[in-house]
Amino acid sequence: MLSDSWTVAWKEWRELLRIGGGRRGVIVRALFSVGLLGVLWPWLIGAPFVASGMPVLFATMTAAMYVSALLPDSFPGERERHTMETMLASRLPDSAVLLGKIGAMVSYAFAAALLMLVSGWITVNLKVSGDLLLYDTDVLITAVVFSFLTAGLVGAFGTLVSLRAATVKQAQQVLTSGLMLLLLAPAVIAEAWPALWEQMVAAFSTGASSDRQQLVTIAAAMVLAQVILYAIAKRRFVREKLVSDER
């Protein structure tokens, strides 16, 4: 099953790299999307960027944005382009198709988040002359781990949305709205949060948090949520339903 998933992921990656016209398109898109969070903001903030919690937020945002932008093209997109039925008519097992597609999207988004971190680090060092500045180890680990978990979580949620959506447009609308809600909700309901949560978020966003236990708890909650969402997605990934939708 893993080898089949890898095959599907290989195809998904090839397609992703060809959105917008081959290698040149990839480079232009990478520069544009990573440029804002990985170049502009680090340039404006300067040296404090590498020591703050901002890389964590930016990396997770990058991962979330990439997954939510790409998933609709992968599921309802394949149905719209009538490629899904041919794939389902092959020997590939359902789980391999599902895992391969999600794996490709999550790894692509994670790669974009890592690229953002690298470009941010290079930008800061180009701006600030003197000794080479490095990310705080905790910040870097947190950024890497949470961008991966965020990609996975948004990927799981996005897969559920995409499997239900009739069209790419519908999936994009639901995912964009969901992501906006996710980003804005903390600010809107901050007043109602318990003091402990407020402190935790504040510490997290300034990089002052040293309470790894809290981060581990959040990470564990994210993993659990993903497992549940993926299990639901697997139940909903029904070959007959997907084929009937193309009827």
Next chain:
Amino acid sequence: MVSRADGTRELNEIAIRTAALTRVFNSGSGSVVALDGLTLEVARGRIFGFLGPNGAGKTTMVRLLLGLLTPTAGSAQVLGYDAAHDGARIRERAGALLEHDGLYERLTAYDNLEFYARVWRLDRTQRKQRIRELLERFGLWDRRKDAAGTWSRGMKRKLALARALLHKPQLIFLDEPTAGLDPGAAAALRDDLSALVTHERATIFLNTHNLAEAERLCDQIGVIARGRLLAQGAPHELRRQFQGNRIEIAGRAFNHEWEREMGSLPTVEEVEIRDGRVSLQLTAGAPAAPIVRWLVEHGAEIEEIRRTDASLEDVYLQVTSDPVIHQTTDR
């Protein structure tokens, strides 16, 4: 695997066998019977043509045989496996070119085949050899690095067909394979399909509207309309069964105004006078002599009288307009 069929032939001689296969689609506005108690048999190493108008149930049939849909009632055995429960095993051994090409238009032609070659677990060397062999056979090798989306309809169809043949499947489902191909490419493709059946003993299940193609390629034909199999048999058998009592009289001094008068004769069902010929469809068993006498009495000079064969198109039109089930004995 089922060890033995309930007929006289071993099951391994039969690629596809359906029994009262039925599929009903339910929607908010009611239910649609896409297939209605369809029973047929396709022998291994043969080309079976499945003819029918749009919406007749041909695509649903292929989906059921591939195990992509489950039947509402009845059963289907494909390559010895129950399509409802062993779809994965069938799909492992079958290739399919469905209604749509199903190509990844952003990927190159080569990558489209590379992906499916990996799906079918061809090793690196096999992949290279087989992809090159198929692309060269279909005249696509020189443009293998182009994105498939930039190709013409015919080229895409060829590429999709190459994809269906990659793993040398035992059973191939083809839905209008020559649609969009130029006559030369269509003829070459027909030769390829015949060769595939002859040399590799593959079985081909061909959905088509192209009656000439079906007549040229297929060993057996099934005609379906409104989800029901209306006729099944070898092309020559169907033509014989449906030719009816048709005669053609060649000669001189025919008058077009006789069409109405002849049409009112008790044994004449249809009559057409054109280009010095009178084409007649007579009632079953009616002799031609009284008609000939009638023509002579009206001043016609007769040179030749012959019975004519029905074309597959005649069979198709007759069967689809007359929903009585016809089945020839010679399968």
